[in-house]
Amino acid sequence: MTEKKTESKACMKAAVFYHAYEPLAIEDIPLKPLKSTDVRVRIETCSVCHTDLQFIDRGLATSKAPPLILGHEIAGVVEETGKNVTSFGVGNRVIVPATISCGKCLACKSWNETQCENLKILGNHIDGGYAEYISVDQNQLIHLPDEFPFELGSLISNVFVGALHLVYDRVNILQGETVVIFGSGGFGLSLLQMAKLKQAQVFMVDIFDWKLNIARDYGADGVLNSNKCKVCEEGVCDMIRGKADVVIETIGTPRTMVQAMNVLHKGGRLVLSGYSDNTIPFLAGRIIMDEMSLIGSVGAPMREIPDVIKLLKDRKIRWQEMISGHYPLLQINEAFNTLRMGHSIRTMVHPNQQET
Ligand SMILES: [Zn+2]
Ligand SMILES: [Zn+2]
Structure with a gap:
């Protein structure tokens, strides 16, 4: 284990969210003192995500x-470890999973960590990653393999492991099933690849051809630009020659949920x-008579991250095409603009780089 660091900086730069409909403010924030089992991580990458735009652009309340x-x-x-940290040393490369579960409640004890009574999501319940540093308990970190770049670590921390959880635990997609995914963004492209590993027929719907081209490249059995068809539902049913066994909605608008x-x-x-x-207007009778199931999926237990790392090491999942831009922390609001304009799958913010 590398030696523990003794002296450290007193402050860090961070992009702070104060109010919806306003850009994030770049400020100097005092570093929190480390608890004995805490690890301070120097953040190399934190990708911008549509969830953040829900807070900034739509006024959704943060927890x-x-x-x-x-x-x-x-x-x-x-960067630095508390005095009782045993699993990590200074200089170790790490993934910081997006959610922290308590490990003690009934949900956690029954392997349902995403429903933990005390669940904390970084950047929602507690401070997150648009900053030079974050400190978390040593049990909330995963080693990032040396051959994996930090960008890939950011993808693993949320979209890849979330897609694995949805496809394998929540839905259990079966071989030969017809799956339609609304949204060919970071999460949609991750789901596509996981569902293909289950040997499903997977079809993607989006409004941007360039995103659908990546989906096709990643093995989609068909793609549809819903802006180019009169009635989205008709376009989808034509493409898949019937109706779907599983539909996954990743966009979160009432219109696409009904479609x-x-x-x-x-x-x-x-x-x-x-x-x-x-609130989504569904015909209850249809759910009853057609015996449909409505399934929610959020995040993933961090214990599933090693499974994702294995898939990546075995080259079962592709990711390079999903990285669409790099910004230093000072330009984080521009990084969000790329997301707003649909120019981004995953745009990386590099809090410890002055320029990119
Ligand atoms: Zn996210
Ligand atoms: Zn719990």
């Missing part, structure tokens, strides 16, 4: 009232994973 540091897709290097419902076959499963606080 902790602002001021708050957003950002939950984090990878970096151990997703409408392309489901009898007995189908509708999976909602694009966060929304809207």
Whole structure:
């Protein structure tokens, strides 16, 4: 184990969220003292995510009232360790998983960590990754393999492990099933690849051809630009020659959720994973008579991250094409603009780089 660091900086730069509809403010924030089992991580990458835009652009309330540091897709290097830290040393490369579960409640004890009574999401319940440093308990870190770049660590921390959880635990997609995914963004492309590993037929719907081209490259059996068809549902049913066994909605708008419902076959499963606080008008009778299932999926237990790392080491999942830009922390608001304009799959913020 590398030696523990003795002296350290007193302050760090962070992008702070104060109010919705305003850009994040770059500020100097005092570093928190480390508890004995805490690890301070120097953040190398934190990718910007649509969830952040729900807070900034749509006024969705964060669980902790602002001021708050957003950002939950984090990878970096151990900078400093508390005196009782045994699993990590200074210089270790790490993934910081997006959610922290308590390990003590009934949900945690029954392997349902995503429903933990005390669940904390970084950049929502507690400060997140748009900052030079974050400190977390040593049990909340995973080693990032040396051959994996930090960008990949950020993808693993949230979208890849979240997709694995949805496809394998929540829905259990079966071989030969027809799956339609609304949204060819970071999460959609991750789901596509996981569902292909299950040997499903997977079809992608989006409004950007360039994102759909990546989906096709990643093995989609068909793609549809819903802006180019009169009625989205008709376009989807033509493409898949019938209706779907599983539809996964990753966008989170009422319109796409209803469209997703409408392309489901009898007995189908509708999976909602694009966060929304809207009420969705569904015909209850259809859910009953067609025996449909409505499934929610959020995040993933961190114990599933090693499974994702194995898939990546075995080259079962591709990712390079998903990285669409790099920004230093000072330009984080520009990074969000790329997301707003649909120019981004995953844009990386590098809090410890002055320029990119
Ligand atoms: Zn995210
Ligand atoms: Zn718990």
